[in-house]
Amino acid sequence: MTGLISVSSAPIARLGGKKYYDLVGTLEVMRKVYQESAVDGFELQLEPEWDSENPPLTDTQFADWRETPRYTIGEISTLVKREEMPIASVHASRDIGSYLCSGRERDVEKGRRLIHDSLSLAEDLEARVCVFHLWDTWKEKIHVNQLKGILLDTAVQFPKVKASVENIPTHLRGRTPLSLVSLFDCVTLDLRWASMYDELSGFEMLADKIVNIHLRGRLELDRWVLDRSTFGLYEALYTIMTKWKYSGLLTMEPEGKMDSSCFENFLKAMISLKGQSAT
Numbered sequence: 001m002t003g004l005i006s007v008s009s010a011p012i013a014r015l016g017g018k019k020y021y022d023l024v025g026t027l028e029v030m031r032k033v034y035q036e037s038a039v040d041g042f043e044l045q046l047e048p049e050w051d052s053e054n055p056p057l058t059d060t061q062f063a064d065w066r067e068t069p070r071y072t073i074g075e076i077s078t079l080v081k082r083e084e085m086p087i088a089s090v091h092a093s094r095d096i097g098s099y100l101c102s103g104r105e106r107d108v109e110k111g112r113r114l115i116h117d118s119l120s121l122a123e124d125l126e127a128r129v130c131v132f133h134l135w136d137t138w139k140e141k142i143h144v145n146q147l148k149g150i151l152l153d154t155a156v157q158f159p160k161v162k163a164s165v166e167n168i169p170t171h172l173r174g175r176t177p178l179s180l181v182s183l184f185d186c187v188t189l190d191l192r193w194a195s196m197y198d199e200l201s202g203f204e205m206l207a208d209k210i211v212n213i214h215l216r217g218r219l220e221l222d223r224w225v226l227d228r229s230t231f232g233l234y235e236a237l238y239t240i241m242t243k244w245k246y247s248g249l250l251t252m253e254p255e256g257k258m259d260s261s262c263f264e265n266f267l268k269a270m271i272s273l274k275g276q277s278a279t
Contacts, residue, residue, distance in 0.1 A: 003015045003241065003250045005274050007033065010045040011079075011142040021049040021068045023076065027083050032263075034085050038270040040187040041086035044125070044250045045260050046076070046118060048095040054110070057098040073117045077124045087213055088249055089129035089164075093119035097168070100147055101136035112150060118138070118156040122236075129162045129249060131188045135180070137169045144172075148183060162211045166186040168204075169196065178202045182209075190214040191236055192255075195229040200236060207244045215273065218256035222268035227255075 008147030009030060011021040016032065030042055048056040052072075055065035070078075081089060092114060099111030115132070122130040134151060135142050155163035164186040167177035178199040181187045187209045194200040203210065217224030217233045226233040240246045253274060258266065 003213075003247050004040040004088055005270065006041045006043050006249060006251040007039050007270060008043045008045055008091065008251060009048065009260070010252045012266070013067075013258065014258045015260060015266060017260055019061050019063070020045075021047045022072060023047075023069065023079060027079060030085060031083055031095065033267070036267050040274075040275075041088035043089040043091050043131070043253075044076075044080060044087050045091040046093050046122075048093045051074070051093070058097045073121050077121055080125060080190070087122075087125040087127045087132060088120055089251060090122040090125065090127045091109070091131045092133070094133050097135040097137070097147075099144050100134065100150060100158070101139045108150075112154065115151060115154045115163075116157075118209040119154060119161050119163060119211075122161045123158050129164050129186075129188070130158075131164050131166055131212060131261060133168050135168070135170060135172070137173055140171050140173055142172055144175075144180065144183060151184070153215065154159045156225070162186045164211050164215070166190055167197075167199070169194045178206075182206055185209060187210045188190040188214060189214065190253075191226065191229075191233065192216040195226065195231065198230060200231060204244050207246055208226045208246065210246060212251055213251045215250055216219075216255055217252070219254060219258055219262055219265060219269055222265045223272060224252070224254075224269055234272075241245050 009026050012029055013020050013026040016029035049063050052070040095112050096111050110170045132176050133236045134147050153169040165184040166180050166188040167181045176197050177193055189203050189210050217226045224233045
């Protein structure tokens with residue numbers, strides 16, 4: 001069975017000369033991509049720069065929060081719905097794990113609200129999956145059971161959406177991303193992080209939990225190249241689709257430089273994934 005091919009909203013903004021935090025501009029590029037029938041849908045990435053309360057906690061060098069536009073969840077929903085494009089998944093703010101692991105109760109509550117808002121938006125947009133970075137990558141001590149409880153307490157309110165935990169890096173002693181995500185009911189497998197920890201083969205035992213796969217790669221002509229990896233993107237995709245019998249959502253997260261001159265190659269590269277997933 002063929003998996004749906006999606007692409008993350010933030011990276012492709014560059015194909016139209018837009019910034020990742022420019023929601024209106026990003027939607028314009030998404031519309032252009034969708035009109036070319038290169039994808040089945042999109043993963044809408046919620047940016048912490050849109051938060052009116054606090055500046056981003058992670059990747060703070062990418063944008064000046066004082067200058068970026070702000071949106072409520074309701075405003076985001078309205079803008080996206082207006083485009084009438086399928087949103088296959090929502091990627092919650094990358095800051096959630098930092099809030100939940102800060103040790104300050106007000107931050108934990110902020111993390112809870114962001115989880116709720118993300119799931120609420122996913123439900124509103126009829127997205128089947130909501131992806132979470134649930135822990136602080138740099139923390140050496142975190143309370144995993146507490147994180148799991150917080151996610152489950154909120155996710156139960158949105159039964160139509162699968163609250164999926166991504167295998168992001170960790171500094172937690174004695175743990176790896178694979179061992180952490182194995183504790184959760186729904187998993188998003190990111191190939192970059194699986195390559196970094198040499199854990200791709202280990203995810204086969206979690207195949208029944210995987211609801212989304214983040215494909216990663218740099219655009220080279222009309223193909224995707226996964227640099228600094230022990231496996232190629234197409235090689236991994238073949239294994240996942242044939243050996244693991246995975247038939248769920250596939251989400252491309254482009255890496256490297258892209259601009260408007262790459263648009264046609266991007267379309268061909270996305271179509272190459274559709275052909276690969278159908279074999």
